[in-house]
Amino acid sequence: MSAVPIFRRVALIGFGLIGGSIARAVRAQGLASEIVTTARSEKTRARVTELGIVDRVLETNAEAVNDADLVILCIPVGACGPVAQEIAPFLKAGAIVSDVGSVKGAIVREMAPHLPGHVHFVPAHPVAGTEHSGPDSGFAELFINRWCILTPPEGTDPMPVETLRAFWAGMGAKVEIMTPDHHDLVLAITSHLPHLIAYTIVGTADELAQVTSSEVIKFSAGGFRDFTRIAASDPTMWRDVFLNNKEAVLEMLGTFNEDLSKLTRAIRRNDGEALFEHFTRTRAIRRGIVEIGQDSAAPDFGRPHPPLEKKAE
Amino acid sequence: MSAVPIFRRVALIGFGLIGGSIARAVRAQGLASEIVTTARSEKTRARVTELGIVDRVLETNAEAVNDADLVILCIPVGACGPVAQEIAPFLKAGAIVSDVGSVKGAIVREMAPHLPGHVHFVPAHPVAGTEHSGPDSGFAELFINRWCILTPPEGTDPMPVETLRAFWAGMGAKVEIMTPDHHDLVLAITSHLPHLIAYTIVGTADELAQVTSSEVIKFSAGGFRDFTRIAASDPTMWRDVFLNNKEAVLEMLGTFNEDLSKLTRAIRRNDGEALFEHFTRTRAIRRGIVEIGQDSAAPDFGRPHPPLEKKAE
Numbered sequence: 001m002s003a004v005p006i007f008r009r010v011a012l013i014g015f016g017l018i019g020g021s022i023a024r025a026v027r028a029q030g031l032a033s034e035i036v037t038t039a040r041s042e043k044t045r046a047r048v049t050e051l052g053i054v055d056r057v058l059e060t061n062a063e064a065v066n067d068a069d070l071v072i073l074c075i076p077v078g079a080c081g082p083v084a085q086e087i088a089p090f091l092k093a094g095a096i097v098s099d100v101g102s103v104k105g106a107i108v109r110e111m112a113p114h115l116p117g118h119v120h121f122v123p124a125h126p127v128a129g130t131e132h133s134g135p136d137s138g139f140a141e142l143f144i145n146r147w148c149i150l151t152p153p154e155g156t157d158p159m160p161v162e163t164l165r166a167f168w169a170g171m172g173a174k175v176e177i178m179t180p181d182h183h184d185l186v187l188a189i190t191s192h193l194p195h196l197i198a199y200t201i202v203g204t205a206d207e208l209a210q211v212t213s214s215e216v217i218k219f220s221a222g223g224f225r226d227f228t229r230i231a232a233s234d235p236t237m238w239r240d241v242f243l244n245n246k247e248a249v250l251e252m253l254g255t256f257n258e259d260l261s262k263l264t265r266a267i268r269r270n271d272g273e274a275l276f277e278h279f280t281r282t283r284a285i286r287r288g289i290v291e292i293g294q295d296s297a298a299p300d301f302g303r304p305h306p307p308l309e310k311k312a313e
Numbered sequence: 314m315s316a317v318p319i320f321r322r323v324a325l326i327g328f329g330l331i332g333g334s335i336a337r338a339v340r341a342q343g344l345a346s347e348i349v350t351t352a353r354s355e356k357t358r359a360r361v362t363e364l365g366i367v368d369r370v371l372e373t374n375a376e377a378v379n380d381a382d383l384v385i386l387c388i389p390v391g392a393c394g395p396v397a398q399e400i401a402p403f404l405k406a407g408a409i410v411s412d413v414g415s416v417k418g419a420i421v422r423e424m425a426p427h428l429p430g431h432v433h434f435v436p437a438h439p440v441a442g443t444e445h446s447g448p449d450s451g452f453a454e455l456f457i458n459r460w461c462i463l464t465p466p467e468g469t470d471p472m473p474v475e476t477l478r479a480f481w482a483g484m485g486a487k488v489e490i491m492t493p494d495h496h497d498l499v500l501a502i503t504s505h506l507p508h509l510i511a512y513t514i515v516g517t518a519d520e521l522a523q524v525t526s527s528e529v530i531k532f533s534a535g536g537f538r539d540f541t542r543i544a545a546s547d548p549t550m551w552r553d554v555f556l557n558n559k560e561a562v563l564e565m566l567g568t569f570n571e572d573l574s575k576l577t578r579a580i581r582r583n584d585g586e587a588l589f590e591h592f593t594r595t596r597a598i599r600r601g602i603v604e605i606g607q608d609s610a611a612p613d614f615g616r617p618h619p620p621l622e623k624k625a626e
Contacts, residue, residue, distance in 0.1 A: 028621055102535070127535045130612030131599065141618035146534050172621050176531075186524050189517070191535025196580075197510055198536070200573045202595040204502070208568065211499050217601045218489075221459050222415070222440045222504025223511070223543050225608045230536050232599035235592035242580045242588055253577060255521065260513045264566060267509075267555045275555055279548035282515040286444065286545035288530040295538045299443030301614040305454035308341055308485050 005033045006167050011068035012037040013061055013083060015048050016234070017129060018100045019074030020138025023053050025171040028140040038064040039135070040075075047135045062090045070167070072124075073099040073111075078240035081110030093118040096160045100126055102187060102237070104151040104180035106244035112153060120160035125149045125183065126173060127191070131232040144172030145293055151180040188248035192241055193256060195230050196249065199238070202231040318346045319480050324381035325350040326374055326396060328361050329547070330442060331413045332387030333451025336366050338484040341453040351377040352448070353388075360448045375403045383480065385437075386412040386424075391553035394423030406431040409473045413439055415500060415550070417464040417493035419557035425466060433473035438462045438496065439486060440504070444545040457485030458606055464493040501561035505554055506569060508543050509562065512551070515544040 010032040012019045019037065026032050035054040038061055039045050049057045058064045065071045065087045073080050080099055091097065097119050101107045107123050115121050128146035130137065148168040152161050165175045178186070205216045205224060216224065242249060266274040289295045296302045323345040325332045332350065339345050348367045351374055352358050362370045371377045378384045378400045386393050393412055404410065410432050414420045420436050428434050441459035443450065461481040465474050478488045491499070518529045518537060529537065555562060579587040602608045609615045 025621065127532050129535075132612045137612070139618070140621055144619055144621055147532055149532075186528050186532055187535055189521060189524055190529055190532045190537040193517075194514060194536035194540055196576060197514060197573070198539075199592055199595050200576055201507060201510060201569055202598050203576075203591055204506075204565070204569045204572045206594065206598055207572075208502060208565075211502055213598070213601070215499050216503055217598065217605060217607065219440050219460055219462070219499055219503045220602050220607050222442075222500060223507035224503040225602050226511075226539055226543055226614075227507055228595070228599040228602055228608070229614060230539055231592075231595040233592075235589050235596070238592050239585050239588040243583055243585055246580055246583075249580060250577070252517070252521075253573075256514055256517045257573075259517045259520075260510075260566075260570075263509060263513055263516075264563070267559055267562060270556055270559075272552050272556055275552045276548050278516055279512055279544075279546075279551050281519065282512055282541070282544040283548070285515050285519055285526070285530065286541040288526070289533050289538050289541055292530060294530065294533050295541070296616050298617075299445045299450070301539075301542060301616050303609050303614050304611075305452070306457055308338065308454055308457055 005030055006163065006170060007032040007069040009034045009036060009068045010070045010072070011064045012054070012072050012074050013064055013087070014074035015039045015044055015135050016074060016133050017137045017142075018126065019072070020053070020135050021140065021142040022072065022074065022100075022138075022171070024138055024140040025143060027053060029170050031167055031170045032070070036064055036068065044135050051135065061087050065090050065092075065095075067092055068095060070096045070098065070164075073101075076237045076240045077101040077103050077106060077244050080107055081114070084111040084114040088114045088116055091116060091119045095119045096164055097121050098124045098164060100124060102191065102241050103244040104149075104183040108151070108153050108180050120157055121153065122156060122161055122164045123151045123153075123180065124164065124168065125151070125187070126168070127187075128173075129233070131229045133234040141172070143168070146173055148173040148175050149183055150175060150177045151183050152177065153180070184245050184248045188245060188252045192245055192249050193252045195233065195238055196242065196253070197256070198227040198231040201227050318343055319476065319483060320345045320382040322347045322349060322381045323383045323385070324377045325367075325385050325387055326377055326400070327387035328352045328357055328448045329387060330446050330450045330455075331439065332385070333366070333448050334453065334455040335385065335387065335413075335451075335484070337451055337453035338456060340366060342483050344480055344483045345383070349377055349381065357448050364448065374400050378403050378405075378408075380405055381408060383409045383411065383477075386414075389550045389553045390414040390416050390419060390557050393420055394427070397424040397427040401427045401429055404429060404432045407433070409433045409435055409477055411435050411437045411477060413437060415504060415554050416557040417462075417496040421464070421466050421493050433470055434466065435469060435474055435477045436464045436493065437477065437481065438464070438500070439481070440500075441486075442546070444542045446547040454485070456481070459486055461486040461488050462496055463488060463490045464496050465490065466493070497558050497561045501558060501565045505558055505562050506565045508546065508551055509555065509566070510569070511540040511544040514540050
């Protein structure tokens with residue numbers, strides 16, 4: 001703990017990939033004097049106690065938020081409204097209440113009405129993750145060089161927003177502020193639609209009559225396996241994302257379908273020129289992502305390749 | 314060169330990612346006494362000479378195949394027919410002629426009629442690659458633990474098929490034999506459709522009115538960046554794949570579209586149960602791929618995460 005703590009007590013409600021990564025990063029960077037957490041299942045609470053990453057594991061949300069300066073809901077979007085209602089009476093005056101949900105309009109609509117006037121509500125979304133879930137899946141480096149988007153509702157006191165910014169920056173994140181509605185549009189294309197498409201194609205491959213599942217799995221290195229990673233993400237979390245960002249997702253899906261029809265028509269008509277032009281254009285986007293450090297420049301995401309064993313004579 | 318060479322002279326026509334990886338692997342494993350190559354552009358030929366990976370770089374395809382025991386066309390599918398016609402008169406009796414194309418039905422249709430009866434034609438497709446192209450992009454480990462599919466036309470002599478199997482196995486690949494038509498169906502779902510979908514969504518994201526390209530790039534870690542990798546693959550190669558495996562791709566696309574409509578309807582109707590059920594099922598496929606070693610078990614494909622720098626006091 002080399003730094004001056006930003007908060008005295010941080011309370012994490014939920015300890016999956018994101019909650020667990022925050023706990024590890026906060027401890028590694030000394031961003032809080034005390035980290036307390038709770039989780040819905042006894043099994044998770046027992047595992048977190050075993051891991052020894054937090055100061056105290058509590059049984060209820062009410063106990064967890066007690067006297068906390070920062071409360072972060074690290075639970076699926078659909079659970080945030082009810083939990084906000086549940087914890088409201090126990091929140092300390094002046095506390096910052098935040099979340100990590102992938103949808104922000106619905107979070108504001110569902111949580112804000114329950115929260116007392118004496119706390120500061122600053123919704124947040126760290127755009128980071130892996131396909132793994134559960135208390136063991138988190139790691140302190142998850143947020144490094146990733147963006148965390150804050151969407152304070154209009155009229156939010158600027159001081160707690162800056163404090164939360166410093167907190168996320170302390171975990172290595174870059175912080176951006178935008179409106180909840182714009183966040184939901186941006187994430188619909190950069191995250192929600194990609195997940196929907198990946199979930200679809202993986203399902204399609206699983207149900208074919210002409211090609212067996214075992215063939216799909218065997219020959220997946222031709223591209224398919226890339227999609228299976230995000231289609232292995234937490235089902236509860238993603239169900240809630242689609243139910244809570246419906247309009248923006250359906251809008252992006254409409255545009256995607258038009259574009260897919262265009263490329264399909266080019267294939268049907270043997271229009272090689274149109275295909276070539278499109279495939280050349282999309283290459284540039286990858287370069288942009290690699291250039292600003294949002295993906296690895298290593299071929300194949302840096303996947304490991306074992307060495308070739310020399311053949312015996 | 315610890316092993317007994319399988320071939321005296323191997324000729325590679327084309328020196329991109331695949332040709333270059335074969336050359337490096339053949340040399341590392343001592344699978345041939347001599348490797349010769351050619352490439353269409355003078356620039357590539359000069360670069361290959363500089364790299365010093367092969368024994369001789371020749372100016373023409375005719376010179377390259379001269380006296381070769383194995384000739385591999387490592388060029389886009391659309392170029393294979395004309396090149397087969399061009400090299401036919403110069404092929405040695407008893408030579409094996411092969412390729413590395415991602416489509417096999419069209420390769421057989423386009424190449425076989427040109428090849429003389431005194432050579433053995435054994436089409437091949439190593440299901441391996443990265444998003445990089447060009448003479449510098451190859452590496453000897455590319456084929457390790459990846460499948461190489463051989464699709465010998467009916468009536469092919471079994472001996473050269475076994476020789477080619479040993480050659481690919483020597484580079485670390487697992488080898489499977491199937492018909493060209495079945496190959497094209499399998500690859501349509503495990504490779505071609507995923508590429509088409511990735512190319513589409515990356516194009517969609519690039520053209521939106523409500524979200525800027527720079528926002529798409531910044532917040533791509535939410536899932537989108539995974540798609541940009543395969544949408545950065547070689548445009549010429551992929552144009553040829555779609556033009557030459559049109560029927561199978563359009564068929565898989567039809568099934569995909571039906572499935573996408575089903576999920577869209579579930580979102581529209583707030584059918585959380587249907588979404589949850591689908592998202593749970595797709596998780597299992599990922600596990601299967603990781604279990605048989607066709608992808609890394611490391612979270613996020615094993616993408617590197619830099620360490621968190623300790624904050625100064």
